[in-house]
Amino acid sequence: MYNIAVIPGDGIGEEVVKATTTVLDKLDVEFNYTHAIAGDKCKEETGVPLPDETIQIAKESDAVLFGAAGETAADVIVRLRHELSTFVNLRPVKSLQPEKYGNIDFMIVRENTEDLYIGDEEETPEGAIARKKITKAASDKICEYAFKYAKDTGRKKVTAVHKANVLKISDGLFKKCFYETAEKYPEIESNDFYVDATAMYLITNPLDFEVIVTSNLYGDILSDEGAGLVGGLGMIPSANIGDENGLFEPVHGSAPDIAGQGIANPVATILSACMMLDYLGESESARRIEDIIVEVIQEGKIVTPDLGGTASTQEMAEYIASKI
Numbered sequence: 001m002y003n004i005a006v007i008p009g010d011g012i013g014e015e016v017v018k019a020t021t022t023v024l025d026k027l028d029v030e031f032n033y034t035h036a037i038a039g040d041k042c043k044e045e046t047g048v049p050l051p052d053e054t055i056q057i058a059k060e061s062d063a064v065l066f067g068a069a070g071e072t073a074a075d076v077i078v079r080l081r082h083e084l085s086t087f088v089n090l091r092p093v094k095s096l097q098p099e100k101y102g103n104i105d106f107m108i109v110r111e112n113t114e115d116l117y118i119g120d121e122e123e124t125p126e127g128a129i130a131r132k133k134i135t136k137a138a139s140d141k142i143c144e145y146a147f148k149y150a151k152d153t154g155r156k157k158v159t160a161v162h163k164a165n166v167l168k169i170s171d172g173l174f175k176k177c178f179y180e181t182a183e184k185y186p187e188i189e190s191n192d193f194y195v196d197a198t199a200m201y202l203i204t205n206p207l208d209f210e211v212i213v214t215s216n217l218y219g220d221i222l223s224d225e226g227a228g229l230v231g232g233l234g235m236i237p238s239a240n241i242g243d244e245n246g247l248f249e250p251v252h253g254s255a256p257d258i259a260g261q262g263i264a265n266p267v268a269t270i271l272s273a274c275m276m277l278d279y280l281g282e283s284e285s286a287r288r289i290e291d292i293i294v295e296v297i298q299e300g301k302i303v304t305p306d307l308g309g310t311a312s313t314q315e316m317a318e319y320i321a322s323k324i
């Protein structure tokens with residue numbers, strides 16, 4: 001039995017998390033869910049976006065399943081990643097419809113603890129300043145993770161993404177750490193690109209990528225671009241992993257434009273739960289659900305509007321669950 005902290009959050013977060021537990025409940029694995037609140041609605045109701053109790057529940061759980069926060073995202077998900085010391089954010093960009101999107105299949109290994117993304121900013125007399133912190137320790141750790149991940153999963157190449165031509169000191173350090181780590185993995189090819197060029201190569205040559213390792217903000221941006229390559233944000237899961245905690249969430253946000261309509265694609269969150277199952281050592285169940293998702297999308301009968309169907313979030317989830 002696993003203790004899972006469930007934090008649905010705002011907007012479609014609630015819808016896709018409910019859909020995901022509907023699927024998990026059909027497995028022969030027992031989960032004890034503890035629901036916890038966070039996000040915009042939580043702030044309205046309690047005065048804070050991320051109550052201490054929620055942090056405590058997340059820390060005490062075996063894993064956290066998270067939906068999405070709205071405008072309070074920085075105070076919720078960025079803080080949770082910090083509180084749980086999840087130093088890596090794994091974002092697989094994999095096409096489940098090869099006939100439509102080709103055989104795109106790469107992993108973004110995003111540094112999760114520093115860079116501009118931690119939001120260390122302040123007002124100044126002239127305007128504002130945001131600090132971009134890059135440390136050797138975090139850069140070594142994430143590059144090591146990326147190469148080890150490549151080795152363990154049979155990938156042949158790791159690509160570092162940065163902007164070291166302009167950010168010579170900070171991104172320059174990241175690049176240096178990358179090539180130092182690469183020396184320990186001579187069997188794995190290593191190369192690097194600037195982030196702007198990468199934004200283009202992902203569209204022109206997506207099959208050239210196997211593992212991308214990058215800093216926090218570039219990883220955030222490139223993972224949404226990656227989603228766009230394989231059917232949209234409804235398709236891309238993620239795993240935040242640390243030495244003691246794992247938090248699993250779709251890459252997307254609360255999607256206020258479709259929230260409340262019951263039409264959000266639940267696949268990103270269900271696949272995030274598959275990453276959670278892998279983390280918990282329940283890989284057989286993870287592969288089972290992934291296979292069913294591919295089958296359901298290929299059938300194309302009971303899928304949400306973004307996948308060309310008319311099914312609701314919950315109908316699609318129940319259909320997936322019925323096949324377990």
Ligand code: NAI
Pocket residue numbers: 012016067068069070071072073077232233234235249251252253254255256257258263264265266268306
């Ligand atoms: P978003 O990811 O919520 O939505 C971007 C677009 O993708 C929208 O058109 C939306 O309808 C579509 N989309 C997203 N998920 C979908 C799904 N499962 N099925 C079908 N379509 C889907 O990003 P946006 O609009 O920039 O931000 C909305 C709110 O979410 C903001 O308040 C933002 O702060 C928050 N946010 C929270 C995140 C988190 O909690 N981790 C991450 C990103 C944004």
Ligand code: MG
Pocket residue numbers: 220221224251
């Ligand atoms: Mg993002």
